[in-house]
Amino acid sequence: MKYQFFWITVLLIFSLSACKSIQEKxxxxxxxxxxxxxxxxxxxxxxxxxxxxxxxxxxxxxxxxxxxxxxxxxxxxxxxxxxxxxxxxxxxxxxxxxxxxxxxxxxxxxxxxxxxxxxxxxxxxxxxxxxxxxxEGIEDYFPNYELVNYTELNTAGADYAPVISENFMYFTSGRRASGIYPADGSPYTKLFRTRAEGLRVDVGNIQTLPEFQNEEGLNQAAIAISPDGNTIIYARGNSTSPKDLPETALFASYFRGAGFTQPIWLPVNEDETWWNSTPAFSPDGEELYFASNRPGGFGGIDLYKATKLANGDFGNAVNLGPNVNTPGNELFPRMTADGKFFFSSDGHPGYGKLDLFVAEKGADGNQVIKNLGENFNSPSDDFGIFFSNYPKEGFISSNREGGAGDDDIYFFEDKTPKPKIVNVLLNVFTKQRVAGEPDAVLEQARVVLYDSSNDQEGGDFSNSNGRVRFTLEPNADFTIIASKGGYFSKSIPYTTRGKTPNPEDLIQEVTNITLDTTIVLDQLILDKSIVLENIYYDLDKADIRPDAAVELDKLVQILKDNPSIKIELSSHTDDRSSDEYNQDLSQRRAQSAVDYIVSQGISADRLVAKGYGESQLIIENATTEEEHQTNRRTEFKVIEIQE
Missing domain, CATH: 1.25.40.10 (Tetratricopeptide repeat domain)
Known part of the structure; x- marks a missing residue:
């Protein structure tokens, strides 16, 4: 009995001791x-x-x-x-x-x-x-991008933060772990590598990082590789050994001839008690971005930028400021070559925990922060964006529902439907005007096409059929100029607006639309008078009427198209007033027309105003109003061609 009582007492004492030890533990x-x-x-x-x-x-x-x-x-x-x-x-x-x-x-x-x-x-x-x-009002930043779990790459543990360097993917994973991280009960992570080309990853030959050996009993994560491939920076920490560093810190390994050096603690950490992680190089390798909880920030974890020093280290870390950083946490920075800055945050407006954001310049030149939207972000953590082909494809990491287990690697692609192409094939025919006959083919005329910015889009000589072909953009404006020695050069506007079908209505990927237009050139003959039609003046007046201005604008265009010619602009009257009156009236009308042309940008020294009164009647002894109108005309003729 005594023996039995002894063991009951021992068990009771042990039970009470265990309760106390659970609380203390x-x-x-x-x-x-x-x-x-x-x-x-x-x-x-x-x-x-x-x-x-x-x-x-x-x-x-x-x-x-x-x-x-x-x-x-x-x-x-x-x-x-x-x-x-x-x-x-x-x-x-x-x-x-x-x-x-x-x-x-x-x-x-x-x-x-x-x-x-x-x-x-x-x-x-x-x-x-x-x-x-x-x-509630977030719009998708990349609206047609599709995010897919890379199931063949992921495991039941953590797999995240991939980067691509020299046709290899480097990433963090809990596979082949040698211990458990006591903070969250997950396996310790190591750094891995496998071959990759774009989004195609060799999932069958994943190996632990060959550049240097992963350490046991701690987390190694979030690797960054310099653009030249010679520097590796990663985060190392969470060791339970009292002899190890007290906090997560950035370590670096450098390529030195035969291979990479053993990783060393980076001076940019500054203090062993500060948490530093998620490094990323700038596209030129001259800056290092990273996350840190060092004092003086705006919240729990902020993003910083350090510059490359003369000795190759990074220093002078600068907080990215309150526009990017919040009272929450900002991690996993990624700067792109066009100046956009991607990162993850739980402090900016989002869908739950860490979301992916981009900082970019707004219309007013100031930096704006945008959530990437619902096709990238979820109620869980979404982070670690890397572009394998910016901005069309790449990878992110997420622990959202539906994954393989813990953090998973996802890939994304731009699935924007390719626009259906409409090619406008324009046939320009050059012809010459022959008096009293149909317009005739004019071959070997130089035809040049200009866009709306006056940049040359193409040019060629018309063939034996008088044709030149151009390929034009739909819904655009152009100018076509045709010229040939002995002829007036001529420019015409041309638009494809409203001349092509709506791309959404097309079935084929490529549709060719053929259009035609014709340019008729007049022969350029010295001292040959050319009548300007529909130039009318009010009775006994020389003012340019609006309808006359429209016709004179055509002459202005001729002068612009032919900058080497000098013309005489003449005015003629009928014979129903005195010679002296008609002479004065015609001179005033000719001068008024010249003044108008000069007001449109034509140099005055290219113009001569000449009034002929009734001295050059086309119809002598005119009796009808129609005959008088024939005599009452405005003409021009080329009097000089400057070389």
Whole structure:
């Protein structure tokens, strides 16, 4: 009996000791950042004490601090019931927002305002409300892009942050892990490499990074490779060894002749206690972008830019400012050659947790931030964009529902339907005017095509049929100029607007439309008079009427098309007034016409005004008004051709 009583006593003491050790162990795990272990330990306590506020608080915070705030909801709800503090209500709002419950999240944020008078807390809570409101009007930045899970590449663990360098894909993965990361219970990650060409990845020959050996018992992640392929920078951290660095830091390996060096801690980290990660090079390799929680930022994690120093290191890190950075977290920067800056954030208006954004110049020249939209982002984390062919295709990472497990790699392609092509084939025929006969073919005339900006689009000589063919854009304006020695050069406007079918109505990928137009050239003969039709003046007046201006504009165009000619512009009257009166009237009318032409930009020294009165009647002894009109005419003739 004594022996039996002894073992009962021992078991009772051991049981009481175990209860105490679970609480102490859970506290130690939480304080050391081993959040998944802490969740497991505190959950054992909650099984027996579901209202234990300390345990609920620790589990909620463990989920939040390990980037799983959506799972913290039930625990924050319990805390709000018992202790409705600002922190508890605000963080419940964060959890509801991550669960894609915008109405409930806004209600929680509004409620949180009632538990504080701190202006910073109030401003942040209002920002969360406004972010939810703004997220309702987000448009897709790449509206016709399709995102697909790269199922053959992904595993049940984490696979993320791919980059392409020299026909190899480098990425982070939890496959072949040698330990568990205690913060979230996932396998430690390593760096891997496989061959890739564009979006085509050799998923059958994935190997651990050959440039240097992955370390065991810590996370290696988020690799960046310089444009010349000679520098590798990546994030290394989360070791449980007390002898290791206390925080995640950037490490670099350099190619030196025979191979890459062993990774070394980068000076740009500055302090061993600061978290630094998600590096990316600028397109020219002269700048390094990265995320850090160093002091002086605008929120939890901010994005920074460091410049390349003379010794090859990066330094003088500068915060990218409050336009990009928020009180939330910004990570995974990516600068493109056209100056656009892509990144992930949970602080800008979005769909849940981390979303993909782009910073670009707006119409007013100022930088604007745009969410990439619903075809790229989800209620979960979406991050790590990399373009294999900017901007048409590339990769992102996401832990959204429907994936293989944890973070997955997705590829995207531009699926914008190819526009149906309409080619306008324009036949320009050149002809010459022959008095009293039909217009005749004019071969070997020079025909030149200009676009609406007056840039030459093409030119050729007309063939034996008087034809030149051009290929024109639809819905565009052009000018065609034809010229040949001994003829007046001539320009005509030509438009394809309204002359082609709507591309949406076409069935074939390419449709050719053939159109014709004709340019008739007049012979250029010195001292040969050419009548300007429909030049009328009011009785006994020399003012240019609007209808006469229309006709004179045709002569203006002739002078512009033929800059080497000088003309005499003459006016003639009928014989129904005195010779002296008619002479004066015709001279005034001729001068008035010349003055008008000069007002349209033609040099005065190319024009001579001449009034002939009734001295050159075409019909002598005219009796009808029609005959008088024939005599009452305006003419021009070329009097000089300048070489």
């Amino acid at each position: 859970a506290n130690d795990q939480f304080l050391s950042g081993q959040y998944q272990y802490a969740i497991n330990s505190y959950s054992q306590i909650l099984e027996n004490e579901p209202d234990n506020l300390e345990a609920n608080q620790a589990v909620a915070e463990s989920y939040r601090l390990s980037n799983r705030v959506e799972q913290a909801g039930p625990y924050y709800e319990k805390l709000v019931e018992e202790e409705p503090t600002f922190e508890n209500v605000y963080r419940l709002g964060l959890s509801l927002k991550a669960q894609q419950k915008p109405a409930e999240a806004k209600a929680a944020f509004e409620k949180a305002k009632g538990y504080t008078q701190n202006e910073t807390y109030l401003a942040e809570t209002q920002r969360q409300i406004e972010a939810i409101n703004l997220s």
